[in-house]
Amino acid sequence: MPVNFTKDQHSAIEYRKLDACVTAGPGSGKTTVLVERYRSLIEDHRFEPRRILAITFTEKAAANMKSKLAEKFAHDPLRLRELESAWVSTIHGFCARLLKENAIAAGIDPRFAVLDARESEELQYSCLNAALDELVEQRHAEALELIEALQTPYVVNNLLDAYDGIRSAGKTVAEIRAIANPSASVDPQSVAESLLRQLRSWPATLTPARRTQQSALLEWAQRLAESNAGSFAEFVRLVHDCPLHLGKVPESEKETLREFKETLLPSLIAWAVDRHTARFRALIFDVLTRFDDLYAERKRVLGSLDFNDLERCTVDLLRRNDDVRARIRAQFLQVMLDEFQDINEQQSSLIELVRGEDVFFAVGDINQSIYGFRHARPDIFRGYEAAVTDSGKHSVQLLDNFRSRNEILRCVESLLNGAEGIASRELVAGVSFRSKSTPSIEVLKIREDSDRDEASAREARWIAHRILSLRGTLELSADDKIRHADFSDFAVLCRNGDSMKPILEAFDHTGIPYVSGRRQSFLLSREGRDITALLHTIANPRDTIALATVLRSPLVGIGDESLLRVRLLAGSLSGGLNVISYDSEKLADFAPRDAEKIERFARNLKRWRAEQPVMPLELLLVRALADCGFQWDPGAVRGDNVENFLHLARTRGEQRDLLEFLAEIESLQKAINLESDLSDKDAGNAVQVMTAHAAKGLEFPVTIIAAMDKGTQRNSAPVTFTPAFGLGLAWNDSGGKKNSSGLDDSWQWHNSEELKDREKQEAHRLLYVAMTRAGEHLILSYSRGKNRPSNWAKIVDTLEPSEHISILETEAEPPVWRLSESRAIAEDGVLTLDRPEISGRHDSAVNVTSLAVFADCPRKYYLERYVGWNGRRSSGFDPEDLPREDDSGDADENAADLGSAVHELLAGKPGVYSDDAKRLANVFLTCELGKRVESSARVEREWDFIVDVEGTLVRGTVDLWFEDSGEIVIVDYKTDRVPDRATSYSPQLALYGLALERALGKRPKQAWLHFLRTNTLVEVPLDYDVKKIIGELRAAQNTLKFPLNERGHCRACRFYRSLCPAGQQANASAEIPASQMPARSAEAS
Amino acid sequence: MKLIRGAPGSGKTALVFREFKDTLRSDAANLRIVVPTATLVRHFQHELARDRIVFSPRSVVSLNRFIRERAAALPNEPKQIPDGLLRVLVRDALDRMKFPEFASVAGTEGMAAVIVDTIELFENAGCTPDKLASVRKLGPHAKPFEKLWRTVRDAVRQCGYHLRGDLIRATAANTQPARIWLDGFLNFSPIEYAFLRELSKTCNVTLAITDSKATEEIYRFAVSLGAKDRLLPGKSRKPRTILVEARTLEREADEIARRIIALEEQGTAFRRLAVAVREAATWVPLLKGTFSRFGIPARFYFSSPLGKQPAAVFLGGLISAVLAGWDFETTLTTLRAHPRWGTSAAFDRFDFAVREAMPGRGVADLLALCEDGWLREDIAACLKIDAWKTSLLKPAEWLKRFDALATNLYRPGTLDTARDAVSLQSARSHVAAVRSWLDAVSSITALPEQPVSLENFWCAASIAVDAAVIHPAEDRANVVHVMSVYEARQWDVAALFVCGMTDRDFPRQHSPNLLFPENDIDRLRTAGVPLRKAADYEQDERWLFESLCTRASDSLVLSYPRHDASGKSVQRSRLVDFDRQAESAPLCRPVPQALTGEPVRAGSVDTPALHAEMARLHQSISLTALEDLAQCRFRFFSGRTLALKAAPERPGERLTPRVTGSILHVALERWLADKTRDFVEVFEAVFDETCRTDHLPAGYKLEVERIQFREIARRVSANDLWTPDSSQVELPLEIEFPGPIKVRCRIDRLDTFGNNDCVIVDYKSSKTANVQKLVASRTRLQGPLYALAVRENLHLNPVAMLYWAVRDDQRYGWGKIPGADVPLEPMPDNWANDAKARTIERLSGFLAGAVHAHPEETEQCRWCEFSDTCRVETLVEIERAAGGGSSAG
């Protein structure tokens, strides 16, 4: 980049309070100029950053501009602060911000989310299909006729493309429906008559051939004149069969008849088509209207907007709301817009609404307009450019190129100057490179006559070969520093996403590290597919293709023999695995290592499946991969694949269940060829592979334009759209030739003409953009078969070898090169860290009752206290059988409620209590102990405490303690019916004793349990070793081992034979002798 | 009132503890240490208990709890409105009041959220609807908001609850004296200041604050109340500050893990380390995954939304299913979420059965797809709630039903102990979700007591459920604490990591209030409603950062990535000193946790006993299967020996070429058997039949296929180019091969001419170009083996074998058709015998255990179901590498 600005650059930077238009050629230092102008506005002209709106084409460009500005103002914290909220963004970023701040005025959900391109595509797809299905359901006969009438019934994608066009033009479906027929009305009758007139006026003396022609035409014209009532198919055939041969008509008539052939005949067809298909066209519009409604409704429910809505809602807001518009216009003293040539009509309206007078600074280059297929309108830029020049406002041309070698610029000029769509201009080399003896431009022509796919694959291998040869040998000399090219210096640009596939495959095979603009391509990598299979297996192992994929992958890694053995165990792979998970003895015949792997996998699979619903997907995957012993190197291609997958799980998996996530993966896989804005993640030392479109705004020392023989065909789609003519449709030509591209209606016919021109021009400009990305070395590559090269290859084929251009034409394979993966990994290596030893996995606190449960049965503690399942025994669910107060099924709960009521009553809490509660409370109040309390010196009820025992916080509540004759007595009321379980309360009371001793400095003397139901008083000794039980609890928590204490008490336990495995293996009554049954459960049973 | 001030680490909390301890003996019941958050409560309790103090857990509380407690002690026990119920009331008010100003947004979730937030803002500012109404010249949204707020407040009261402001004002009536210390606060809201002012009238209040700019407001407040000020000596601690730059978020997380492990190795316990997170949605899952990989125990102080928890999916899903008529797809998702059913083998079978039968709806049809057994019984019991749709019950009665549903139905089977802390947390989240779901539903029971339908009750309850979150219990003693930046600014730790220090998150841009723009706020402030302005929020951001910088005693690690989660460039926060040099994060990874699977010994079955098993399995195979074997051994092994199957296709994807092909074949079979019938009619009948049996969903796509295939059918029946003497269709034949293996085939049509000559016809509905390729193929066996079968079984002389590509009515094949001029390839010499030899060789090799992937026609791999399983691309890669050439590596 230039350190000193050129005169033109200075002129562009300078602020003149006038609308300005800058034409910035490739490599002309446009970003630097934009940043410098922004700086100058702030520093030299005292603009506040919030009063400058800068709109870039991509988010990357916005981030880049922001970071450059931050660097410029690093010394000025105040400015830096202001810059954080500066209006530097893409047009969508700007709209989103404006709408968020004015959501109520705009009438949109204030917390709206923005659907990304793929999400909206998918939603549109499903809505359009729904609209078509509705048509079939509700207007069956018409729908069937429509299907037969269309040239192809597979119109969903084309209709969606047209819909996008309609919205980009700032139009509605209704407006497009209303566009009148663009063809002047023709009438076969008058056409015939005028032809007849003309034919009759032919000279009397004619050669025999001309005479024959005349009579054929006369006869035909006669038929045409009479044809009016004939069927559509017959009429079309008649027009098709017009016997006109221009070679056989008199010279004097040639021009008129040429016009007749080229214009009138097609318009006759279109006329007929329009008449015949009018009701089908109406149906298509009905479908589109319904789809539009459905789509809007779905977005409303989701609270989302798509990119187009962002623009449309902003335009609506600014149009309708004078206050907001006035505020916004007054706010922005400068509106800077980059890549103006790629703006569409809707965006243009938006800018018009935002910009006040003489605040607009637009930058563009008509030669770099490449987004016509996304409905960009370069004529908008042209118009503005002309207006600025005509009105004598601020107009600048930046033509110096500071990026490319002179010979590359000359090559661009020689191939493209004068081509349709390219404004001829000289590209002036603004920097000089070291001279070199080898050519800077290489042409690779790979021949393979029989198989087109193989031709592309071979071309890809040649490209890989060239990269490996040039890496480390090609000298680069930009910035006066000489160095050898490395992977990160290379970029491969393709015309479309499909062409990338063989190239990426070749890179995979040769080990060339790359980053690809193909969205989510890691999903197709080996790692991506293995992990996807793992997820399918977790979702349902009966997907045995996925299961086998996992078993054969490095995640498990068993041989095919073992696979067969598993299948033979139960007739299917999943059945076999299920058998193994219950009976590992079945693995006896397996190879020992495989047996171990399968057993481990079966065990793990069970765990993953249990955890999957509650565990974040990424965590589940990380743990599953770790359980499999699968590891990856950060920074290596495989590592990136895994991490990209994890990232996807993190971002897309959060709000979805597993099956939804898997469906999402499938849809992402289908969309892989759609390229998003390339992320600018600096992937380290890797070749960048992207479409030529995505390369806009970027530069690479070595640029390879690949698969130049491939093209696109958008003008011949069965549905087209242009803002001028609206929606065009191609219809079934039932009587036409085989493989006929159908019959165009008038709208389609006009659109095709316009699109054909646009395609051609845009193809030239895209090549211009692609070639001008190259700094020092340019490789132009294509494969070809027997036919002459087409598309870009046709243009490049004209190049001749020279001092600067080398041409390699070959049918041979390149020599095989391979790069070992280790070389592709970051040079500084990867640290491997041991997992830390972990201590202190126990809880920091426990409450006394939990501890008592633990002492009774560790497993019960685990289920009820540690995990927290309420232990209510499930008596089966009956929806009509509501729990009643006296329902024995809820006896536990009722008992617990009664217990707390009695406790509250005894603690003196006011309230309304049941007779039962009052009766039980009275039992205590009237007993011996109760009377002692009345006379005691100090009484505490419901005394709650926290005490530290050996580092664990113990928390509890003493029902009652009192001080009588200097002695402390503890009382715990029990409303259980089981007085013979008194000993199990020892830990609880001992802890109460300990807490009181610490708090009061005095050891309690007695502790009593009072079983109120039976009015039984049991004294509990306070010598229970609480430290020991706490130690045991900690040990259990540290190791997560909570053994069952299977005894007579189990039958009374609420987890028995449900969450707890006790009693499940064998006959429970055989396991637990009846003599050990507690009284209550014996009753209950 | 008393004020204790001091720099971080100067011993303010220790002094509070001392005073607390001293007072404990005299008046244990009325002591409170009040801290800002619930997590700090536990932290303080630990610290106190470590001092061997025995104290009531109620004596350390969060400010919110403290306010609730003071309110609860009043005679009418005022309570604050639960969030879910508030949301329901706001939605209801928005729907009913129909303000033209909000007309186009009233029904949106976002608008309800904006109203809830704005009510909270005003409540915290101590404002009331009356006060707001008295402020003049506000913007257009002020009036409707005020009316809405008033309506909501009345509705809240009718439900027996209070909004926060009302609740706090009500607590003024509680004049119970107490000794209170407030510690760890950086600021209070205006309503909280009012509360403290009232409190200080009857209670002995001590405020312990950090001496910094951030607490200036508290200081001024205390001074205005005449507080006694005590400034503790000592300078603010300055931990060692390290700045780390990483390439991506993943590398940043790895680097935090690496440093934590290093600190722990050097003797700093995990519990003394904390990570402060700003952007939880990005960082919490990432750190969970990273810490799990590196084996770092951590506690995450974040709640997660209830909505996606399986308990909520299951319980809410059942109710929605009652209302929506048990649509198969959504009901399956619902039932799958059950903790016992969802992972059982029985459910796996049910799952596939339902997916095959989709689309569908209805209880009976659904149940019919479940095999008899425990699962069917359980599901049947659960589906009985269908009867609820006609009930009219009071909210409390609905709650009882929902409670019964949750507690009796949503239960796991036998529960093993968790294998580690993460599994334990997962197990706990089931429980937490059930509780949170029931809590959310029960909050609705405060609505007026009229009987309502399930639909109406659920309509309100689901709003509360959507707003609910879960916090599974977690209390491990030695863990790294991962918490929000707001939580972290009150903690004291040895080392603090602040991640994601980018300019997007530090400072965070304040989003303006949608209802009250800045100039409204100016007016409100002038009128005495102290709302905060953008500049105040910006100031808060700086103080937030400054307080984070003082929380660590030893080290503070500030880290940032160069790219955000979506790969876009981001910049380092300007709060970080610009001249500070960042350290870079080295690449690291943990040692593998389990043994890695060794390289697969793939491609062969070596044990003779298994060869016998394979021979048994394949005693009789179809010719199509044999074609698979000829194409690739592994394809046969996968599809035929292992019988691998994919999950059922989704309804929209069922109409595959295989299905349409089979429709055509069946139709042909029927028609050729009775040519008097109209073929198109036969075709239509078969098509309809298949729609039913294969559950092909009606719609546009189906009709398109039907019409296209009807066209093909028309052509097929119209075009017979030769007249045989007799014709047979769907002719089953067998060929014996050593093994012995029988290869079964079924010839579509066999035309005989004269005594002995015959022509074999096979109809193909695939693309014409693909049919054409069959003739060029060197691998295919169908042609020659048909010829062989006819010769051996029927003793006829096949003079031609042809494929009829029905789509375009083209014929390709070998030989010559008597009396017809159909251009075919010449029949190769020794054609059938060659094929036979190839078959024998393939079969014997396979039965001897050669099952490896080796496609004869690599193009076929593109359509092969097993292309993921076979890993053929790795084999190709190996071959290519082994193929020689130089290496750049």
Ligand code: SF4
């Ligand atoms: S993809 Fe190819 S190699 Fe793999 S199993 Fe199928 S046919 Fe064989």
